[in-house]
Amino acid sequence: MLFPRRACLVSLLILAGLVGVSGCKRSEQPAPEEAKTAPTYVPPALRPEAVGAPLVGKPWIPFVGPVDLDKDGLLDIVGCDGQHNQVFWIRQVSRGKFEEQIIASEVPGPVHAEAVDIDGDGDLDLLIASMGVIFPNNEKIGSVIILENDGHQTFTKHVIAEHIARVTDVRAGDFNNDGKLDLAVAQFGYDQGEIRWMENLGNWQFRSHILLSLSGAINVCVADMNGDKTPDIVSVVAQQWEEVFLFQNDGTGNFTSKVIFGSTNEDFGSSGIALCDLNRDGKPDVLYTNGDGFDYAEPGSRPWHGVQWLENLGGGNFRQHRIGDLPGAYSPVGLDFDGDGAMDLIAVSGFNDWKNPSSVSVMLFHNDGRMNFTPVPLATTPTHLMTAAAGDFDGDGKSILITGGFHAYPPYDHLSRVSLWRRAEKP
Amino acid sequence: MSRKTIGMAAAIVVLGGGAAVGGVLWHRSNQAHAAWAAAQPAHPDVAGWPAEFRQRIDALNTAVKQWPPNPAALGELTRLYLANGFQAEAERGLRGLLVYDPANAHWPHYLASLVAGYGRLDEAISLWRKVAALDPKYAAARLKLGEALLKTNQLDEAQAVYSDALAIAPQDPYALLGLAQVALRTGRWGAARDNLETAVAANSSFAAGYSLLATVWERLGDTESAERARSKAKLLGRFKDLSDPWQDELTRDCYDVYRLQVLAATLSATGDAPAAITLLERAIVVSPDDPRTHRQLGKIYLGLHEHAKAQAELERAIALQPTEQAAYLDLINVFRATNDRAAAIEWIKKGLKEMPHSAGIHFEMALALLAEGKPEEALPFLMKARDLDPDNVSADQQLAQAYFRMGREAEAVETMRAALARTPDNAPIVALMVRYQIRSGNAADAEKYLMEAHQAGADERTLGELVAEFQRRFGRLPRG
Numbered sequence: 001m002l003f004p005r006r007a008c009l010v011s012l013l014i015l016a017g018l019v020g021v022s023g024c025k026r027s028e029q030p031a032p033e034e035a036k037t038a039p040t041y042v043p044p045a046l047r048p049e050a051v052g053a054p055l056v057g058k059p060w061i062p063f064v065g066p067v068d069l070d071k072d073g074l075l076d077i078v079g080c081d082g083q084h085n086q087v088f089w090i091r092q093v094s095r096g097k098f099e100e101q102i103i104a105s106e107v108p109g110p111v112h113a114e115a116v117d118i119d120g121d122g123d124l125d126l127l128i129a130s131m132g133v134i135f136p137n138n139e140k141i142g143s144v145i146i147l148e149n150d151g152h153q154t155f156t157k158h159v160i161a162e163h164i165a166r167v168t169d170v171r172a173g174d175f176n177n178d179g180k181l182d183l184a185v186a187q188f189g190y191d192q193g194e195i196r197w198m199e200n201l202g203n204w205q206f207r208s209h210i211l212l213s214l215s216g217a218i219n220v221c222v223a224d225m226n227g228d229k230t231p232d233i234v235s236v237v238a239q240q241w242e243e244v245f246l247f248q249n250d251g252t253g254n255f256t257s258k259v260i261f262g263s264t265n266e267d268f269g270s271s272g273i274a275l276c277d278l279n280r281d282g283k284p285d286v287l288y289t290n291g292d293g294f295d296y297a298e299p300g301s302r303p304w305h306g307v308q309w310l311e312n313l314g315g316g317n318f319r320q321h322r323i324g325d326l327p328g329a330y331s332p333v334g335l336d337f338d339g340d341g342a343m344d345l346i347a348v349s350g351f352n353d354w355k356n357p358s359s360v361s362v363m364l365f366h367n368d369g370r371m372n373f374t375p376v377p378l379a380t381t382p383t384h385l386m387t388a389a390a391g392d393f394d395g396d397g398k399s400i401l402i403t404g405g406f407h408a409y410p411p412y413d414h415l416s417r418v419s420l421w422r423r424a425e426k427p
Numbered sequence: 428m429s430r431k432t433i434g435m436a437a438a439i440v441v442l443g444g445g446a447a448v449g450g451v452l453w454h455r456s457n458q459a460h461a462a463w464a465a466a467q468p469a470h471p472d473v474a475g476w477p478a479e480f481r482q483r484i485d486a487l488n489t490a491v492k493q494w495p496p497n498p499a500a501l502g503e504l505t506r507l508y509l510a511n512g513f514q515a516e517a518e519r520g521l522r523g524l525l526v527y528d529p530a531n532a533h534w535p536h537y538l539a540s541l542v543a544g545y546g547r548l549d550e551a552i553s554l555w556r557k558v559a560a561l562d563p564k565y566a567a568a569r570l571k572l573g574e575a576l577l578k579t580n581q582l583d584e585a586q587a588v589y590s591d592a593l594a595i596a597p598q599d600p601y602a603l604l605g606l607a608q609v610a611l612r613t614g615r616w617g618a619a620r621d622n623l624e625t626a627v628a629a630n631s632s633f634a635a636g637y638s639l640l641a642t643v644w645e646r647l648g649d650t651e652s653a654e655r656a657r658s659k660a661k662l663l664g665r666f667k668d669l670s671d672p673w674q675d676e677l678t679r680d681c682y683d684v685y686r687l688q689v690l691a692a693t694l695s696a697t698g699d700a701p702a703a704i705t706l707l708e709r710a711i712v713v714s715p716d717d718p719r720t721h722r723q724l725g726k727i728y729l730g731l732h733e734h735a736k737a738q739a740e741l742e743r744a745i746a747l748q749p750t751e752q753a754a755y756l757d758l759i760n761v762f763r764a765t766n767d768r769a770a771a772i773e774w775i776k777k778g779l780k781e782m783p784h785s786a787g788i789h790f791e792m793a794l795a796l797l798a799e800g801k802p803e804e805a806l807p808f809l810m811k812a813r814d815l816d817p818d819n820v821s822a823d824q825q826l827a828q829a830y831f832r833m834g835r836e837a838e839a840v841e842t843m844r845a846a847l848a849r850t851p852d853n854a855p856i857v858a859l860m861v862r863y864q865i866r867s868g869n870a871a872d873a874e875k876y877l878m879e880a881h882q883a884g885a886d887e888r889t890l891g892e893l894v895a896e897f898q899r900r901f902g903r904l905p906r907g
Contacts (some may be wrong), residue, residue: 106851141884192641192657213642240635240666243578257612262578264551264571265544266668267693295692298719300685301513304544320546 013328035272037087039364042116043376046401048419051077052090052100059083059417061404062134067115069124070153075391077402078103078126079418080110082134087126087147088112092417098420103155109134109166116172118181118200123149124224125337127183131166134410136190142167144185144198144206150281158204158318165189165215173222173231175199182206184233186217193217195235195245199253210361221275224285226316234260234286238270242287248316260318261288261310269293269305271350271386276334278309278343279371286310286318291329293351299409300351301327307347307365326363328352331388335399342367346378348385348403354411361385362403362421382416384408393420458508463496467524467873468508468516477713477810478512480682483507498527502534509537510680519540532561533673536568540674548575566596567671573605582609598629600636601669607639619643626658632698667697678706684714688723700727718748728755729764737761745774750779752788759791771795786816793825802829817849824855831863839863854883865900873897874905 049231058083069076074092081088087104104110109131115124125148132141143162147155160183166206169186174370176182187194193215198206216239225232230251236244263270269292275284291305308326310318328351337344343363352359362379386406390399405416469897470488473481484507490500505520521538528534539554555572558565569592576585586609592602603626610618624635639877644653681687687710695703704727710720725740741758746753755778762771773797775853778788806829813822823846830839840863846856857880862871877893885893897905 108852139884189762192638213646241667249802257577259580261544261546262548262575264540264543264548264574264578266666267689268546278787295689298685298688300689302689303514322545378429 006215014029029401041366041374041376043337043366043378044143045167045424046362046378048379048382048403048416048418048421048422051098051402051420052079052088052418055417057083058407058412058415059405060408061387061406061417062135063113063387064112064402064418065113065115065389066286066393066402067124069115069149070323071124074395075393077418077420078115078247079387079404080107080113080114080128082109082111082131085110086097087128089153095395103153104128104145104157107145107157108132108143110140111167112169114171116181118146118172119148120180123150123151124157125149127170127172129167129170129186131168131188133166137166139163139246142189144170144183146204148204156216159342160198160204161185161208162205165193168217169219171220171222173233175231175249175255177230177251182183182253184220184222184235186220186235188217188238189215190239193237193239195220195233195237197233198217199254209253212237212245212257214241214271216241218270219273221273221286225284225312225374227314228281234273234275236270236273238264238268238292242266242268242270242290243309244270244273244288246318258316260286260316263290265304267295267302269302270365271330271421272332272335274332276343276345278334278345279311280343281312283312283314283410285312287332287334287345289326289329289332289347291326291347291349291351293328294357294408301349301353305329305351307332307345309345319370324363324375325367326360326375329363330386333388333390337364337399338366339398340369342369345373346390348388350386350406351383352383354383356413359383362388379421381414382419383411385416441580445519460494463494463523466496466517466520466527467491467707468504468513471508471513471516477682480507480511496527498524502528502531505534505537506677506679509511509541510677511683512686514541532558532568534566535561536565536673539568539664540571540671543571543575548579552579564595565673566592566599567669567673569595570599570601570605570669571671573602577605577608577612580612582612585609598625598865600626600633601632603629604635604639607636607643611639611643616643616646620647632663634660634697635666637663638666658815664698665693665696667699675702678709678786681709682713682718684710684720687713688719691723693728695723695727696759700731703727716747716752718744718751721747722751722754722757725754725761729757730762734761734765745777746807749777752778752782755785756787756791768795768798785820786812786814786819788824789815790819790822793822793829797825797829798858802832805829820846820850820853823853827859828854834865840879851879852883854880854885854889857883858885858889858893865893865896868900870897870901870905873901877905 002343009310020172062080064077064079064379066075067078069089076092077090079088085107086102087107087110088100089103090098090100093099107128110128111131112129118125125146126147130143130145140163142164144160144167146158146160149155165187166189168188171184172181175197183198185196194210195212195217196208198208198212199221200206212351214237216235216237218238221234222231225246230249232249233247242263243259246258246260247255249255269290271289273291274287276287280284283401288308293300300424305327307323307329310320313319313402326347328349329347330350333346334343347363349361353389360377360380361383364376364378365373366376367373382405384405384407385403387404390401393400401421407415473484487500487504490497490503501520501523505517514864518541521534524534535554535557539551541579543551552575555568558568573585573588589602589605592599603622607619607622623636627633637656641653641656644656687706691703691706707720707724721740721744725737726736738761744754758774761773775788775792790812791806793805796805809826810823824844827839827842843856843860846853857876861873861876861880864876
């Protein structure tokens with residue numbers, strides 16, 4: 001007992017008798033602090049518009065990304081179909097009109113496509129991460145594939161590495177400063193995985209340098225993270241590790257690794273990272289979701305699923321900030337959603353409680369300009385979204401969200417394949 | 428000064444002094460009340476939760492609102508929140524318990540685990556240091572402290588903590604794993620190997636040790652040892668987190684059936700079926716009619732070869748949810764294990780009635796008919812299974828084999844060709860094609876498909892058998 005209630009009452013009585021004499025103002029019993037509610041941001045209603053091939057069956061779209069692949073000034077979408085082992089291009093043939101074509105088939109378990117001019121011939125090639133099989137598998141069935149563009153969007157497949165632990169991401173950067181773009185590769189594997197960089201020797205030949213030998217690598221993002229003007233690599237490693245690594249490059253392809261975030265919760269569910277200068281201080285920060293709910297029981301969410309950002313403090317140092325909860329969170333996207341000059345964040349949900357109709361599938365985390373984020377649900381359907389990106393598809397300077405549906409588990413009542421989220425007309 | 432005045436002055440002094448003392452006491456009282464109020468978690472929305480849980484929450488909330496502070500009630504309330512995923516409420520309660528029950532090592536451990544789960548490792552480290560001081564023998568906290576230090580790049584401190592853990596429990600596999608990770612971070616591959624070898628020698632079922640050892644051996648250039656370690660890791664299954672009895676205690680207060688199912692699935696995947704069964708039994712107490720729990724339990728019993736229990740749980744699951752294909756398939760496996768074909772067929776028929784579009788149950792019906800020597804009757808079921816699920820490689824394989832058994836070779840070949848057109852890397856079909864070409868005396872085609880089988884990832888044993896068959900038939904080894 002810290003303080004007896006009776007003593008409190010006695011002192012109150014004495015004090016009550018003296019209030020008039022002393023002129024002291026009676027202090028108030030501390031009341032619970034009233035919630036300070038900022039004016040709630042009311043977002044415009046969004047309407048998902050299916051683009052590309054029609055919805056057939058239960059799509060598995062693990063990746064969509066905006067890119068003007070044919071450089072005609074209209075933003076297109078490239079994506080991966082994990083069920084049909086295809087890489088597709090949804091071309092914006094004229095403003096607002098989209099047509100899909102398959103640009104590579106028989107790509108086993110494609111999960112990421114990065115557009116970059118890898119051979120320096122002026123057109124955009126595609127770096128493809130091929131898992132072999134998307135669902136858990138420890139066999140060495142992954143491959144790194146480059147789809148070489150002939151300048152007319154006809155692609156030739158170059159298998160750069162195969163029979164390696166399942167590949168989840170491939171990005172480009174000139175890591176050894178020789179003028180040729182090299183590759184950063186994440187390999188999830190299952191029990192065995194890796195992160196490597198592949199030195200471009202020219203003529204579609206690459207030499208591998210292993211950076212880390214742990215299972216569970218999901219993404220590799222490339223940027224100068226420590227301000228030394230050389231491209232570094234940031235990678236998130238899930239499975240039992242649940243860590244974000246920074247590989248700092250000395251400019252010659254020698255990397256020093258460092259953990260910049262770690263959770264000791266082996267079920268944290270890391271699901272993806274993206275780079276974005278969220279606080280607009282000139283340094284790229286790391287946006288980070290944890291929402292993987294695909295495990296041994298029925299797929300579903302965990303109470304700690306959500307979104308955070310790792311603030312780049314410079315010099316290779318980072319500080320973690322939790323942004324908010326989102327069950328099943330995937331695919332963080334930084335964008336100024338409301339045009340107020342502050343970067344907001346959108347994430348989608350792959351593993352929410354879909355039997356509950358109010359479960360959110362697209363969530364905006366609205367930034368009040370002081371890096372305080374308020375969750376604002378944008379949509380509850382379609383469900384099972386694991387990939388999102390944003391781009392200026394209408395050429396009006398405003399970002400439009402695109403998403404892909406990954407319907408590998410029930411319920412199957414709100415399906416989607418590739419959606420483009422326009423603001424609904426006001427009634 | 429008159430006596431009266433002196434008396435009045437004295438009275439004022441006494442009253443003033445009393446008032447001052449009273450004011451101080453009152454202020455302290457206010458502070459104490461405010462502190463206790465701040466320790467109380469907000470009452471969350473628990474509508475939809477089991478009645479017993481709601482009643483406990485209500486009663487404990489009432490108890491903690493009373494004065495004087497009741498740390499026992501706050502502790503129980505906090506455990507309830509923690510056990511059921513009310514993270515914010517649990518965190519608030521735990522922070523209060525650090526103040527009101529400061530000698531209890533459970534609270535800093537729970538809070539450390541909670542905040543570390545979100546990646547707030549600096550805070551967790553100081554809390555786990557507190558646990559180590561309060562209860563030096565509690566291994567889980569010490570090992571988690573080491574892990575948190577490792578993840579914050581404090582390698583020397585991590586090494587020291589893991590070494591301390593080994594001093595308490597020599598050959599603790601997680602401490603050795605931690606030391607190996609420290610060694611890996613500093614490029615000392617040999618030291619990492621030594622620690623991991625000690626870990627797996629002391630605990631032959633330590634999957635995480637074998638998994639990392641495979642990586643280390645590979646980096647050291649010993650691919651044979653790497654492959655051995657990898658096979659062992661694969662055999663042992665998933666990474667098993669270290670034992671944390673204080674966390675395990677919480678499941679007794681868990682009313683979240685999904686949470687219990689997830690924990691049970693993890694335990695079962697890491698080979699701890701008895702603990703998984705305990706959790707699922709609790710899930711059944713909380714919610715007796717959740718078909719997923721019965722299915723999960725049935726599957727665990729099936730794995731344990733406790734067929735009667737498996738049958739009972741799976742039949743219950745089907746009764747509760749007659750359209751769940753997985754429960755039928757597991758139940759059919761029970762009857763397959765007990766050689767009860769009649770019961771299997773009875774349940775297959777029931778399944779088909781409930782789910783006329785189930786590829787899996789059509790396939791099971793075909794297998795049952797094939798087992799009874801009725802390939803002709805099996806054909807439509809195999810075709811249906813393949814049509815309903817074009818990715819079902821086994822349906823194509825069985826269909827081709829059924830045609831072969833009936834002497835309908837052309838249809839068998841056509842089935843294989845169609846399957847390969849759809850899925851070129853279909854290793855079982857390619858292997859079947861190799862066998863067909865060998866039997867037909869087509870050495871060149873057999874060699875071609877043998878190459879394809881290799882590229883499709885057919886396993887070494889199958890490839891060896893195919894090569895031997897080829898050699899027997901053609902008297903030479905295949906080229907290429």
